[in-house]
Amino acid sequence: MTTPAERAQLLTPAAVQAAYGLxxxxxxxxxxxxxxxxxxxxxxxxxxxxxxxxxxxxxTPARPKFRLFFKCENLQRIGAFKARGNHAQALALAASTLHIPAHIVMPSISTSSKIAGTRSYGAEVIFSxxxxxxxxxxxxEVQAKTGAILIPPYDDFNIICGQGTTALELEAQYTEQVRSGTLDAVITPVGGGGLNSGVATFFSDKxxxxxxxxxxxxxxxxxxxxLQAGERVPKVSTLTIADGLRTPVGLLNWEVISNKRKVEGVFAVTEEQIKATMRLVLERMKVVVxxxxxxxxxxxxFDEDFRKRVEQEGGETxxxxxxxxSGGNTTVEAIAKLFG
Amino acid sequence: MTTPAERAQLLTPAAVQAAYGLxxxxxxxxxxxxxxxxxxxxxxxxxxxxxxxxxxxxxTPARPKFRLFFKCENLQRIGAFKARGNHAQALALAASTLHIPAHIVMPSISTSSKIAGTRSYGAEVIFSxxxxxxxxxxxxEVQAKTGAILIPPYDDFNIICGQGTTALELEAQYTEQVRSGTLDAVITPVGGGGLNSGVATFFSDKxxxxxxxxxxxxxxxxxxxxLQAGERVPKVSTLTIADGLRTPVGLLNWEVISNKRKVEGVFAVTEEQIKATMRLVLERMKVVVxxxxxxxxxxxxFDEDFRKRVEQEGGETxxxxxxxxSGGNTTVEAIAKLFG
Incomplete structure (x- = not known):
């Protein structure tokens, strides 16, 4: 058994490139x-x-200048970046493609569309x-009963590499669209940390x-x-409306994210700020997230620390x-509940 | 003064092409x-x-085969195809671009986002x-007071040509995406009929x-x-949830749409069918409409007459x-009201 720190050494842009080929x-x-x-x-x-x-x-409010590029993994297969590595619907889809039985453990309070989507690929859903x-x-319990192999949701080398392919694609697309220019920054949600550590792996030499x-x-x-305390927080119990982000960061993911040369900072936003942003994306961009x-x-x-950094380092340009x-798996009822 | 029938003669694909240039x-x-x-x-x-x-x-339910291509005018400027010719927000935007004052008459029950959008371009909104x-x-009344020139919402040669550019673009995009194949049909909403008669004008020689x-x-x-009665219905009073389609078809628009060689048929759907379809587009396509x-x-x-026609004429292929x-100007509150 290698340690997370040792395995983290092998997380390289080339590993992400190899995952993309697969x-x-x-x-x-x-x-x-x-x-x-x-x-x-x-x-x-x-x-x-x-x-x-x-x-x-x-x-004094910051005066940053942003040109934003939205990588729309809400338009990905199964409606989320998880098709690049895992999970629930993504795993059910992969198992059905390969004709392998799948048992998916999901929180009983999962969005109904996620449960229905997972079942629609023929997987058995077990609630927790x-x-x-x-x-x-x-x-x-399920493993003991069925002898099934565990595919972890985010704390896994291959899953991090698969989800890192999001970065590989978006960098290529940025270069196609903006002929001369540098992509200054990428920001992703952090739940278990698979997407963020994968993206950070890809950009680690850029x-x-x-x-x-x-x-x-x-x-x-x-x-x-x-990050503030210098030690990973192993347990979280929250019912934030951002239901995909209720898990603590995984061990291997933490190795990447806590490396300042790979991830420069993590910021937090309130429920009201999430709702206000969701409204803007739905009403102005006309995209469901x-x-x-x-x-x-x-x-x-909304984060003035981040905005000040963009103002200071980005200047006039x-x-x-x-x-x-990261995804668009919601329902009109869920939107109604948030904004009704 | 020419008659609508005479003016309809001049509605040609070349006129749509000319509008596109502008x-x-x-x-x-x-x-x-x-x-x-x-x-x-x-x-x-x-x-x-x-x-x-x-x-x-x-x-017996029809067994049609569809390959659908969605022309996303909900992603158009001001959130609707109307940027191609008119109205409200589109006219306000055009007036602000040319530094001309604009007085926009809108029903007082218009969606709040449409009212706010129109005002945001500096136009004066007057309710009716x-x-x-x-x-x-x-x-x-407004014309008598201000001497303003009336820009009609749909019953107008130039507006029909402008809105017909939707067809010109989508045909080019279809050809880019589907190398060999023919676009068998196009279907558009019909309110005042500007979009539909414009699209029909462009395809009239195809x-x-x-x-x-x-x-x-x-x-x-x-x-x-x-169409069934053989005579245009001049008055409509409806509060359908499809609030962009509450107006009767215009005179010039009717000349085009009632010409069987230009528009082969018009179908009607229920409020529940509109809601079910809107849900599918939001939840499955992740696009706000x-x-x-x-x-x-x-x-x-849902329309079995249309579906049978696709089955019979399209066959196995x-x-x-x-x-x-046509547009995506809605709010999260409006979605909540429909589905809450």
């Missing part, structure tokens, strides 16, 4: 979209009033409580900075807190920032 | 999207049970009742068939009823059908 026939090359309205909103300073009651109260501890107990974003609600920002998908954009719009929309 | 710098070339999930749903026969209580009860008669009375779609609620299917935008797709999914999504 999964390319099975995934969509999702579009990299732009939206002038959102560029303009992100590039407008927040009002001083809107900062009242936030950690940035009393500060919503914390990772409860989930892992049910997983152990100048593009990688950032992470989390919901703050009920301590869901375990990664940000862990789930709450988890927009935390990166919410950081660009500003930054070209790729924002990964 | 408006191209000011509009987006919106994407032509495909969606395998929706192809598969549209190509699955409806169940006999689902036809109970409809005009098709007791019939929701019928075309009430609207025209307020327009006359083999692609053009169809129209309307809501049936409270007689909103004035065009379909007019307003109710008016999906009536064409609803015809493909089926039909390649372009569906125009």
């Amino acid at each position: 999964i390319q026939p099975y995934v969509h090359r999702t579009p990299l979209l732009t939206c002038k309205t959102l560029d303009s909103i992100a590039s407008t300073p927040q009002s001083s009033e809107s900062l009242v009651g936030t950690p940035f109260e009393g500060q 409580g919503s914390t990772s501890v409860e989930r892992e107990a049910v997983v152990a 100048s593009t900075r990688v950032f992470g974003a989390e919901p703050a609600f009920e301590g869901a920002d375990d990664c940000r807190r862990g 789930e709450p988890s998908a927009v935390v990166g954009l919410a950081v660009c719009l 500003g930054w070209d920032v790729a924002v990964v929309f | 408006i191209q710098p000011y509009v987006h070339r919106t994407p032509l999207l495909t969606c395998k999930t929706l192809d598969s749903i549209a190509s699955t026969p409806q169940s006999s049970e689902s036809l109970v209580g409809t005009p098709f009860e007791g019939q 009742g929701s019928t075309s008669v009430e609207r025209e009375a307020v327009v006359a 083999s692609t068939r053009v169809f129209g779609a309307e809501p049936a609620f409270e007689g909103a299917d004035d065009c379909r009823r007019g 307003e109710p008016s935008a999906v009536v064409g797709l609803a015809v493909c999914l 089926g039909w390649d059908v372009a569906v125009v999504f």
Whole structure:
């Protein structure tokens, strides 16, 4: 057995490239979209009033300039980046493609569309409580009963490489669309950390900075807190509306994300900021995203520390920032519940 | 003064091409999207049970094959095809580009996002009742007071040509994407009829068939009823959820749409069918559309007369059908109201 730190050494851009060779026939090359309205909103300073009651109260609002590029993994197969490595629907799809039986353990409070989607590929769905501890107990039970092999949801070398192919594609698409220019930064949601550590792996030998974003609600920002404390937070219990981001960061993922040369920072946003951002994406970009998908954009719009950094380092030119929309698995009822 | 029938003679594909030359710098070339999930749903026969209580009860469900191409005018500037000719937000945008004052008469029950969008371009919004008669009375008042020139919403040669550029673009995009193949049909919503008659004008010298779609609620299917009766229905009073389609077809538009060689048929769908279709587009395609935008797709999914025609004429190969999504100007609150 190697340690997470030893395995993390093998996470290289070449490993992501190799994963791409394997999964390319099975995934969509999702579009990299732009939206002038959102560029303009992100590039407008927040009002001083809107900062009242936030950690940035009393500060002079930053004047960053953003050109945003949205990597639309909500338009990926099964509606999320997880088709690049795992999970639930993605695993069910992979098992059905290879004619292998699959037992999927999901929290009983999962979005109904995710449950139905998983079942529609013929997988057996077994329910568990919503914390990772409860989930892992049910997983152990299923394994004991069926002899099934465990495919972990994010804390896995291959899954990190698969999800890192998001970065490989978006960099190529950025270069196709913006002939001369550098992608200054990429920001992705952080739940278990597979997507973020995969993206950071791909960019680890390039100048593009990688950032992470989390919901703050009920301590869901375990990664940000862990970085501050210098130690991974192993347990999280939160019911943030960003339901894809309720898990703690995995061990191998932590090795990558806590490496300052790979991930420069992780930021947290409130439930209201997630909702406001989701509204903008639906109403102005006309693209359906789930709450988890927009935390990166919410950081660009609302986090004054991040915005100040863009102002200071980007100056008059500003930054070209790729924002990964991780998924779009929601229902009209869920939208109604959030905004009704 | 020429008659509508005389003016209709001048509506030619060349006139649409000329309009494109004028408006191209000011509009987006919106994407032509495909969606395998929706192809598969549209190509699955409806169940006999689902036809109970409809005009098709007791019939053997049709077995059509569809390959659908979605022309996403919901991603157009101001969120709708109207940027290609008119109206409200489009006119406000055009007036602001040319530094001309604009007075826009809108029904007081218009979607709040449409009102706010129109005002955001600096236009003055004046409210009227929701019928075309009430609207025209307020327009006359505003003209008397300000001396403003009336830009009609759809019953106008230039507006028809501008909106017909949707067809020009989608045909070019279809040819780019599908190297060998013929676009068998196009279906668009019919409100005032500008979009449909423009599209029909462009395809009038080509083999692609053009169809129209309307809501049936409270007689909103004035065009379909007019075609059946052999005479245009001049007045409509409906509060269909497809709020962009509450107006009667214009005189010049009627000349085109009632010409069987230009438009082969107009179909009507129920409010429930519009909602079910909107849900599919939001949840499965992950694209935000307003109710008016999906009536064409609803015809493909639910109208057995249309589906039988595709089965009979398309046979084993089926039909390649372009569906125009006319707009996406809705709010999360409006979605919540529809589905909450």
